[in-house]
Amino acid sequence: xxxxxxxxxxxxxxxxxxxxxxxxxxxxxxxxxxxxxxxxxxxxxxxxxxxxxxxxxxxxxxxxxxxxxxxxxxxxxxxxxxxxxxxxxxxxxx
Numbered sequence: 892x893x894x895x896x897x898x899x900x901x902x903x904x905x906x907x908x909x910x911x912x913x914x915x916x917x918x919x920x921x922x923x924x925x926x927x928x929x930x931x932x933x934x935x936x937x938x939x940x941x942x943x944x945x946x947x948x949x950x951x952x953x954x955x956x957x958x959x960x961x962x963x964x965x966x967x968x969x970x971x972x973x974x975x976x977x978x979x980x981x982x983x984x985x
Contacts, residue, residue, distance in 0.1 A: 895915040895917070895918060896912070896913045896914070896915050897913060898912045898913050905928070906928065906929075907928050907929050910925070910929055910934070911934070911938070914938075914943065916941075921942055921943055921944055922943075922944045922946060923938070923943050923944065923945050923946060923947070924946045924947075924968060924971055924972050925945075925946075925947045925948070925972075926947075926948050926972070927947075927948045927949065927950040927965075928950075929947050930945075930947040930948075930949065930950070935947075946968050947968075948964075948965045948968050948969065949961050949964070949965060
């Protein structure tokens with residue numbers, strides 16, 4: 892998988908504000924992996940309607956922990972992401 896689009900901003904803006912700007916409509920995979928900061932009902936509905944397959948981790952709500960099934964799903968979704976994130980972590984340590 893290749894990185895095809897980037898968006899640069901200052902640290903005052905959260906990454907989730909630019910989530911859709913880095914999606915490449917020419918990407919044939921159409922699968923999007925992201926962590927717990929990105930899900931929202933509006934975004935999920937909009938991107939699903941555009942043909943994206945969202946694989947976003949879920950976040951527990953205050954006083955309501957994730958179910959065992961949701962925890963297993965989050966671990967399953969973390970696996971492809973960690974392969975990419977470990978590369979960037981290694982580069983940042985140089």
